[in-house]
Amino acid sequence: MNSSLLSGLNPEQRAAVELPAQSALILAGAGSGKTRVLTTRIAYLISTGAVSPHGILAVTFTNKAAKEMVTRLSAMLPINTRGMWIGTFHGLCNRMLRAHHREANLPQTFQILDSGDQLSAIKRLMKAMNVDDEKFPPREVQSFISSSKEQGLRANEVEAYDPYTRRKVEIFAEYDAQCQREGVVDFSELLLRCYELLSRNAALREHYQERFKHILVDEFQDTNKLQYQWLKLLAGHSPSPQSSGETTSHSTKPASGPVTGYPASGRGGDRERHSSTSALFAVGDDDQSIYAFRGANVGNMQELTRDFQVENVIKLEQNYRSHGNILEAANVLISNNRNRLGKNLWTAENGGEQLRVYEAATDVDEAAFIVDEIKQLKSEGINLREIALLYRSNAQSRVLEHALVSAGLSYRVYGGLRFFERQEIKHALAYLRLMENTDDDNALLRIINFPTRGIGARSIEQLQEAAKMNSTTLWDAAARAGGKVSAFVALIESLRSATRELPLPEIMDHVLEHSGLIAHYQNETGVKKREAEERLENLNELVNAAALFVHENEDDSLTSFLTHASLEAGEHQAGDQDDALHLMTVHSAKGLEFHTVFITGLEEGLFPHQNSQREDGGLDEERRLMYVAITRARRRLYLSFAQSRMLHGQVSYGMASSFLRELPEGLLHWLTPRFVARKSFDSFLPDAASAPAPSFGGGAPSAHSSPWRIGQRVFHQKFGEGVITGVEGGGADARVQVNFKRAGSKWLALEYAKLTAV
DNA sequence: CGCACGTGGTTTTTT
DNA sequence: ACCACGTGCG
Secondary structure, three states: OHHHHHOOOOHHHHHHHOOOOOOEEEEEOOOOOHHHHHHHHHHHHHHOOOOOHHHEEEEEOOHHHHHHHHHHHHHHOOOOHHHOEEEEHHHHHHHHHHHOOOOOOOOOOOEEEOHHHHHHHHHHHHHHOOOOOOOOOHHHHHHHHHHHHHOOOOHHHOOOOOHHHHHHHHHHHHHHHHHHHHOEEEHHHHHHHHHHHHHHOHHHHHHHHHHOOEEEEOOHHHOEHHHHHHHHHHOOOOOOOOOOOOOOOOOOOOOOOOOOOOOOOOOOOOOOOOOOOOEEEEEEOHHHOOOHHHOEOOHHHHHHHHHOOOOOOEEEOEOOOOOHHHHHHHHHHHOOOOOOOOOOOEOOOOOOOOEEEEEEEEHHHHHHHHHHHHHHHHHOOOOHHHEEEEEOOHHHHHHHHHHHHHHOOOEEEOOOOOHHHOHHHHHHHHHHHHHHOOOOHHHHHHHOOOOOOOOOHHHHHHHHHHHHHOOOOHHHHHHHOOHHHHHHHHHHHHHHHHHOOOOHHHHHHHHHHHOOHHHHHHOOOHHHHHHHHHHHHHHHHHHHHHHHHHHHOOOOOHHHHHHHHHHOOOOOOOOOOOOOEEEEEHHHHOOOOEEEEEEOOOEOEEOOEHHHHOOOOHHHHHHHHHHHHHOOEEEEEEEEEEEEEEEOOEEEEOOEOHHHHHOOHHHEEEOOOHHHHHHHHOOOOOOOOOOOOOOOOOOOOOOOOOOOOOOOEEEEOOOEEEEEEEEEOOHHHOEEEEEEOOOEEEEEEOOOOOEEEO
């Protein structure tokens, strides 16, 4: 049995799988069989009897990855994976909090706020607190709260030295109090609350530490501080309250945060214990860390080796995915990054093709080129689903889509609005949430007047005042009100009693019908008709989703379904089996692979993105992003860029991405005349022979005779090379806007600035 | 109360 | 160019 598990593994993979029960860090390059090693390790541990399925905790970031792991595992072992703790950080924390909701001071039916829900909760709160949303943009407050929690900090633990931050901390505290009143938790709260539960409740902590002998983590480079703390706690490396020397800076203040009510047995009452230490098996790739912008801390990899005394880090460096040239390009590019753990991917494959580079005049031309190439590939027998079009930002998909539609090529755009995030679905779910938990003000506000039932802003304001006055929830206030509001209360009550005994899909059906949602969309006419029809379809699909959920899950309660909807807003889309191109951002391509990959929009300022240049280490993260993009391709890779592109409704002019320059010429095959490209970055010398700069778009007031016109490439002593993106005034006052490759965009007075046309 | 129009802001994304 | 949100009018 073991031998069949291990067959086909290379020595490093095999060593990783067969490690003794100790903590380990597996540095797994792109395409090196990371998931395979992880799942085989689990299968190995179970089949050798080292641990029972019960003793395994396996954590991933996405539901997709978790599912993949379960699927592979059940293929390897004849075991029931249902009882196993395999899931996402959020999913597992949710599971623990449900199981111990009382200890965690939560109602059994606590609801989960997705980021949209969270934002509206914050807006509502800020209004109630009379906070100026000009000075404190709700989105900023939201990210302040989330990132604080992701650092493991409660409001009273955040260091605030200025009035501005202090105010945000106040909002943070009030926000947590509001959530607690309403019985809801946001995403980061799931993690923090679970962490606190375990750290304060010794009995529970020891129970789980004892249980989980092996903890396995996928994509470890993406863990944030809180997630790592959580892992350490479960693994028995608890920063027990007495022990010092922890790297985390917990305030010494007592944790009497807004979310109080923990039994006193928690804090400080911990006895000295020698709880068993679990083995933490972490798999990751620092070169693929692309989520630092949202709190991921690559440093966790080094910390892990210190905290867990990991003696040898196993590197998986053989790539089974790409041809040599593609891999070499990736290697060369990433070698420009500092602070790498160090790793060099190799392949037994031959070099394969060169990378195909294309310089287009405009974004539209770029798309047209891509369409032509795809048609060619298709005629050569490559399936569309084996081709991916990658871009840095979502806005770039439009032009590509347009070209694909015209050409009649089918495609799927990944990312964007997901099923459970659609407006009509959120409305429908809000009814269910309110039925489950009447304290959920968010849900109440969403539907109290949708479909419209004559309860306007005025009435709602009155409700909110009444609720505040009596410090109750909106529901309680509504229950005391009369007229239309009481009709609404009666509606919810009747929905609740009518569906009490029904199975989930029928509950759904009943609520859709009797809430008036169906009728509301059926009554839409005119321009909104099409949209309404689609919404009706989605609502119908929601009933199907409920049926499917009941079919697939043991726990088919309403609470469980609502949790599923929040935590797995996921790709509930049909058409997966169709042969269609994949369009997605580079971020969402991580973990995938394709025969052919087009990396589009390789322009300075776009990829690497302008905003990244300001942040510390921002360029390195962009480079890792490029590394991820390159390593998605198995056989063929296209790199394209455009001299001009429509951006934010304006034609903007960019230069070829510096990442292109970082790739060895020998690996590249230019499909467009190379000198055009060379002009854009190789030499700053004015060249009489070089073609005149393109003069796209325009509306530029400058005369044609002037050398300073939009699109002109220029060189500046201090700022280096750039492109003119704007011209203003004339004569002595003339100013030009130049988008510099290094220094960003600047306005320069022509009289003083020493500009040279390139 | 509900609709029409205006304004601002647009990197990346999972849970 | 486009979308989400907020204000002002019927």
